[in-house]
Amino acid sequence: MATAASRSLLRTTRRLFCTNATPKNNHQNTHKFLEPDSFIGSWETPKTPKEAEAKLARLRREYGKQVKVLRKEYIVEVEALRIEKQRKEEARKEAIRVANEERKKLKAEAAKVRAEERKIEQEEFRKLLLKERAEKLENWRVKEKRQEEKKKVKHELLHRQSSNWIDGRELEKKILEVMVDGTQI
Numbered sequence: 001m002a003t004a005a006s007r008s009l010l011r012t013t014r015r016l017f018c019t020n021a022t023p024k025n026n027h028q029n030t031h032k033f034l035e036p037d038s039f040i041g042s043w044e045t046p047k048t049p050k051e052a053e054a055k056l057a058r059l060r061r062e063y064g065k066q067v068k069v070l071r072k073e074y075i076v077e078v079e080a081l082r083i084e085k086q087r088k089e090e091a092r093k094e095a096i097r098v099a100n101e102e103r104k105k106l107k108a109e110a111a112k113v114r115a116e117e118r119k120i121e122q123e124e125f126r127k128l129l130l131k132e133r134a135e136k137l138e139n140w141r142v143k144e145k146r147q148e149e150k151k152k153v154k155h156e157l158l159h160r161q162s163s164n165w166i167d168g169r170e171l172e173k174k175i176l177e178v179m180v181d182g183t184q185i
Contacts, residue, residue, distance in 0.1 A: 046052040 046055055
C-alpha cells in the first residue's frame, strides 16, 4: 500500500517538474534572452566619493536609456500582440457571421421548400375536395333523378289504375249522384 502511494506521489512530482514544452508554457522555449549586461561586474571602486557619484549617475543614465529602449520595444510587442489578437477576434467574428448567414440561407431555403411542399399538398387537397364535391353532387343528381323517375312511374301507375277504376262515362254519373245525394261520400 505504501509503495502505491509513493508511486503516485512520484508521478505527481514528476509531472510538476516536467520540462516538456506544452502550448501553455511554450514561450519558455521561444523566449530570446538578452546578452549579459555590461553593468554587472563593471563597478570598480573609484578613488574619491565625487568620482563615485559621477560614475554612479552615468551608470544610472545609461541604465535609464536602456530601460527606456526596452520599454519602447515592449510597448511595440504588446501593441503587435494586441493587433494580432484583435485581428484573430475579427476573423473569428467574421467566420461566425459567415456561418450564421449560411445557416440563415439554408434555413430560408428549407422554409421555401417546406412552403412549396405545403402549397403542393394544399393544391392536391383542394383538387381532392373538388373531386369529392363533384362526385357527391353527381350522386345527389342521380338520386334526385331516380326519385323523379319513381314519382313519375308511381304517378303514371296511379293514373292508369284510376282510369281503370272509373270510366269516363261512369265518372259523370257518379259525380251527379254525389251532388244529388251528398251522404254517400
